[in-house]
Amino acid sequence: MEFNLNSKELEKLLSKVIPAVPTRTPMAVLENFLLEIDEGTLTVYSTDLEISLRTSMQITTEEKIKIVVPAHLLYDVVRSLSETQIKFETETDSKLKLTTDNGTYSLGYSSPDEFPSIPEVTTEEEIIINGKELKKAIDLTSFAISKEDMRPAMTGTLFEFTNEGINFVATDGHRLVKYTNKKINKKTEEQFIIPERAINVLSKLLTEDDIKTKFSKTNVSFLIGEVEFISRLIAEKYPAYKSVIPLENENELKISKSEILSTIRRMSLFSTTNTKQVKFSISENSLEVTAEDIDSGSSAKEQVKCEYSGEPIEIGFNTTYIHDVLTHLSDDEIVFKLHSSTKACIIEPTSQKEDEELMLLLMPVRLNG
């Protein structure tokens, strides 16, 4: 086999599939790319068994070959070359020879038999999602994905197709984010959970272009330009998250996000390291935020401008969680919907965008004393 490629074009191609190559695995076969040449197309595959990537480009050769080559070695050598033509040749002793104007590089290759099969999603229904919109959904929700392996369903983002669009949901039991995009629809109402690793890699691959998405029972496929990204789905039932969203939160606290966020940042310096508690004392048009570190005897108190007309409430939050939630809201005018000091608090932008709905839910912490 013999063909020529431009080093920069090849680097671009390989950079798209390298994210699925695991760096620390005892399974040596996964540290490879599967290269397939057929009918003048070079296709490169990589997988860590959870996620798989595939991309291809046209080359001039009529040969047909399928080999497995060390991924990082190939990528690193191609990446370090300045723009040049690389001649690829396979030699009889299972060596792949790369020749440039200045040097030759020889890589051992092996048979593709042991390389895991890359799943194919053959479902007919194709859902078109705009890359920018999907990126937004991921950015808004992924921070709340649970890191706790014991509840696998929560270690991914829920893609929930309903009659009114798609809900992206993530929760770790302390906070929950639900972002609805009404423009994305599927013929049937279904739920799919995509693992966190897949979400992270996907987020980096997304561009502003439209993405063709297909769901099967076991996998999801995203076709982003020339790159196909496939992820296994989590085969668990997502917790009935709707039942934790309170309906009777009638007390609304309207507040500026930037102001409360800056207050929270200062309060986090004063809250006890293990509880990270901050207290909101709310009464008519008044919000007092306090934090106290009993161990060191330091404390802080701030008044924040707000609009509030409900009953006086004292409620505690974890500074890290409330900080995370607030930083993921883009609007400055936000509203805290409250019921009592022990019930979940809903945080939303005051005005929702057209065809979108964002809701963040935060569990309160029990106040000291």
Add this chain to the structure above:
Amino acid sequence: MIEQWNGIYGQTPAKNFLTKIINSSNIPHAFLFTGKDGIGKEYTAIEFAKQINIKNLPPDKIDKTSSSISNLLEPYIKYIYPLPRGKNETDKDGPFAKLDANTLEEIKNLLKEKIINPYYSIRLPNTKNIKINSIRNIKKFISLDYSEIPYRIILISFAHLMSIEAQNALLKQLEEPPAGTVFILCTSSPSQLRETIRSRCWEVNFLPLSIDEIKEILKSKFGIEKELADKIAIFSNGSVTEGLNLIENNFMEMFEDTIQILRYSFAKKYNSAFNILSKYTSVNNSTSFKLLLKMIIIWLNDLTKEKYNLTNIYFTEHKTTLEKFNSKFSSLKVTPLVEKLDQFSSLIDKNINHSIISMNLVCELAAFIR
């Protein structure tokens, strides 16, 4: 009997039992394979994993699945074995996430050996436990949707090396595994596993291998020369691992040294006996010293066997010596001496100075034919 069992030596009762299970198509979700190390428990588990899948797969997928299981590849088989802890590793990291490159390379090489020869057992130096991270990782492994694979196997090697915390974590997963998940726990010490784990598994007992089987495995699977394999097999107690352990500790030399130590001690040549023993007491690793003590005990047991004309003598080459010894000292009682030597062996584990033990050993042997 299923053709696939052909590569596995011995273990007919276990193979018969598993064949029945395969044919019944009613696969329990957890097994406990018990028996000595190095008798083919994991090999049988790997072949069993292939069989239960092959029966439920379309013909075009059989080869790939079968070779993936032989190559111990996920998602078909999750192979769990004791691993060292990485630098700054927390219980939340993946089992391999914090291991350094050298350790990972070593693991890969050991796995390669295991794939070629399923009798090979994976033991990394300074590794005493199955990490809780490895057990927690199972949860993630089984949560991903692989419903196209009929049975995914979780094979836990040296299961008794799970800490109590790891066992508790496993217990949760053993209680309600998703359909198509089969746990196979292999252990030589089932009593070290929690009763709650044992009661959730089907126990399959594996028997020690015969001397001929050990000979054959050592020769064909580990490339040991016939002469050495023949001799080692007798002393292996039916376990390939024990046989290999003897080879690693220079068995032939140890064999000769055992005879010499006994000769010198009985002749009250304390210094000469002590000199030979010093080879075993000066090294840091206590394995060879323990093996030497075991060899002496075997010789003493042979003495009793010869006395009662039993045929299964280990030191066959020294049969005439045993005969002469018995006729000369017919009234000697071997049992109390063997008990003493057993105590010495346990003292090695308790970090007692090896030289003191060896001095006592020579004196005890010398006093034997007072």
